[in-house]
Amino acid sequence: MASRPLREFNSVVKNSSKVDVLFGYCYPSTYRAGMTGLALQILYSALNNREDTSCERYFRFQTQSPALSVESNRPLRDNHIVGFTLTYEEDILNLIQMLEIGRIPILVEDRTADDPIVLVGGPVVSSNPEPYTDFVDAFAIGEGDLVVHDIVEAVRTRGSRNESIAALADIRGIYVPTANPTSVSHIMIENLDSLEYPVAQVVPDVEEGSKLEPVFGKSFLLEVTRGCGHSCKFCLVGHMCQPRRTRSLERLRELVEQGIKRTPVKKVSLIGSSLGDLDRLEDLVCWIVKQGVEVSVPSLRADSVTTGLLECLVKGGQRTLTIAPETGSDELRRSIGKDLTDSEIEEAVKTAESAGYNSLKLYFIIGLPGETDADIESTIRMIQGIARNSMMRITASLNPFVPKARTRWQLEPQPGIEVLRGKIRHIEEGLRNTPRVTLETLDLRSARIQAALSIGDRTLGQVIRAAASYGGYGGWRRAEKETGIPLFSLGSDPERLGQGIPWAFLK
Ligand code: SF4
Missing domain, CATH: 3.40.50 (Rossmann fold)
Known part of the structure; x- marks a missing residue:
């Protein structure tokens, strides 16, 4: 053996x-x-x-x-x-x-x-x-x-x-x-405090920086919330997992106390969407730091960032602020349902820098329904403005819009690959001479496959099966040709759902 x-x-x-x-x-x-x-x-x-x-x-x-x-x-x-x-x-x-x-x-x-x-x-x-x-x-x-x-x-x-x-x-x-059921319920817990929760979590016994180390490092994962109180039109969490549910502060403290005794790590990673909306996030983070462990939070909404919270996060070892403006255009941001303003984003960056943060990660979506060249220019201006007014390293992640089933934008087409490529080039050129900015983009072929699988029906089983036998992106292309099912253009076809919505039976 x-x-x-x-x-x-x-x-x-x-x-x-x-x-x-x-x-x-x-x-x-x-x-x-x-x-x-x-x-x-x-x-x-x-x-x-x-x-x-x-x-x-x-x-x-x-x-x-x-x-x-x-x-x-x-x-x-x-x-x-x-x-x-x-x-x-x-x-x-x-x-x-x-x-x-x-x-x-x-x-x-x-x-x-x-x-x-x-x-x-x-x-x-x-x-x-x-x-x-x-x-x-x-x-x-x-x-x-x-x-x-x-x-x-x-x-x-x-x-x-x-x-x-x-x-x-x-x-x-x-x-x-x-x-063959006619309807299936999507199930969600009402009261998170009533759920059993793992306090002795499995962690690999590896050195820091090992390829086997989890993405957040070796840490105790603390689920604070499920779902989100907002409802951005593109976002799965904001639609599928409503309403937001939160563990009580008492329960969270109890879990941290037990967790850091039973899981041999020196860090607590908070898990949940839009955590900044939590009434007592600052209390929780500052209390965790006082227990003598590091702490990290995922992306924060810019309108929820406070000096006290960020100072405690810096004491807890976090130096990168992650926020998701989605677009540099105030108007487009409002139209996608994200109620954040440019000034709230600028203010959050200033607060982070004064609290001791040294890097910033910004998430943008390109190819949003209704997006114009002027909106792309606004994104460039936003990143340039932040780079001008702060000394932080900036990583801007550009992710193509992917229509997701069960969101308000499930019927919106994803722009074609050349259009998306053009938008990325536009942003790259606009930021060519801006210091301390790194751009990251998701592979566009990957975004096309994701779109097709997000909104597809049972006929895609044939393509998946063929692609699995070949492997890689080449495999998907070969499978598309072999089966005659237009996988790569499915997410951009406005007529694709003319035959009905495949997931309509999910309640
Ligand atoms: S994008 Fe963020 S704030 Fe908007 S619904 Fe999704 S999780 Fe909530």
């Missing part, structure tokens, strides 16, 4: 023969990306806290094999349930490759009584599961931690594989395509 390649804290190994249910938690990308996600920690802990279940993890890259668990080299196909979190649309190819390498038939129709049940959750499939139905026995729509115990019970107490799948179809929030 191969040796165990990774050393970790808080991983759990049980005797497989002493439990009823074997659950393989799979992340269809790198170990590093998977270990950054909160879903892994929550589900891993909930499943292993059950005496009757053993959950072990599998990753597509950076581990010994995608078909062997990190914990004990348990073969993927030995599990009763193989559960994936799909965070990015394109990772569907990695998911299929993991099944293939693990000797699990990739198509639902080819699976037999001896094969594991393939379950997929996460934001991509909660928004639109239809392109993936050929490969998936059951989808979790919404917040999977609400149904994880029902899933285990359905498999534990039913006899055959088919009976277990039929039982899954009866669970609210589970979508079994072969059951």
Whole structure:
């Protein structure tokens, strides 16, 4: 048997023969990306806290094999349930490759009584599961931690594989395509304080800067909120996860106290959208710093930045302020539903610099519906203005607009690739002589694939299957040609939804 390649804290190994249910938690990308996600920690802990279940993890890259668990080299196909979190649309190819390498038939129709049940959750499939139905026995729509115990019970107490799948179809929030339901509910918890939460989180035993280190570093992940109180027209979180729910300050403190005792790290990473809206964020951050650990927060809304909050974050080791103006144009920003003004953004940057921040990350979307050349000029002027008035290093991330199912802009077309390229060139030229500015752009081909998979229907299963057999971007192109399905232009076709909305049955 191969040796165990990774050393970790808080991983759990049980005797497989002493439990009823074997659950393989799979992340269809790198170990590093998977270990950054909160879903892994929550589900891993909930499943292993059950005496009757053993959950072990599998990753597509950076581990010994995608078909062997990190914990004990348990073969993927030995599990009763193989559960994936799909965070990015394109990772569907990695998911299929993991099944293939693990000797699990990739198509639902080819699976037999001896094969594991393939379950997929996460934001991509909660928004639109239809392109993936050929490969998936059951989808979790919404917040999977609400149904994880029902899933285990359905498999534990039913006899055959088919009976277990039929039982899954009866669970609210589970979508079994072969059951042909007319509607499926998106499930969400009302009171976050009532949920169990992992305080002994799994972290790799690696040096700082290792390729295996999670994106936020080795830290205790503290979920503060779910959902968002705003509703920007392009944003999945703002539509699918309404209303915003928040843990109480008392509960958050309790979790930090237990978390830093049980997870051997020196940092707490706060998780949640639009955290600055939280009444007592400053109290929470300053209190965490007083516990003697570092602290980091994700992007903050510019209108929620205060001197006290930023000073505590600097004491807690954070030196980069991340904000998402989306566009440099006040008017376009209002029209996309983001109620932030240029002056609030400028003020936030000034406050950050005086508090001791030395770098700034700005997120912009290019190709927004209604965007003009003048709006692109406004984005250039905004970045130039910030660079002129501060000494911070600036990284501006330019991301193409991707229409997402279940948002107000689900029917808006993505501009063609040449149009997007032109907009990026325009910004690059405009900022050529601006000091301390670095531009980052998402691969435009990737944005085209994401758009198609976001709003596509079941016919895309054919393209996905062919692309998985070739791999890479070339594979997607080849698959498009072979199947005759216009994948790369689907997101730009205003007529594409003329036949109805594939995800309309999600409630
Ligand atoms: S873009 Fe940010 S503020 Fe707007 S809805 Fe999404 S998470 Fe909320």
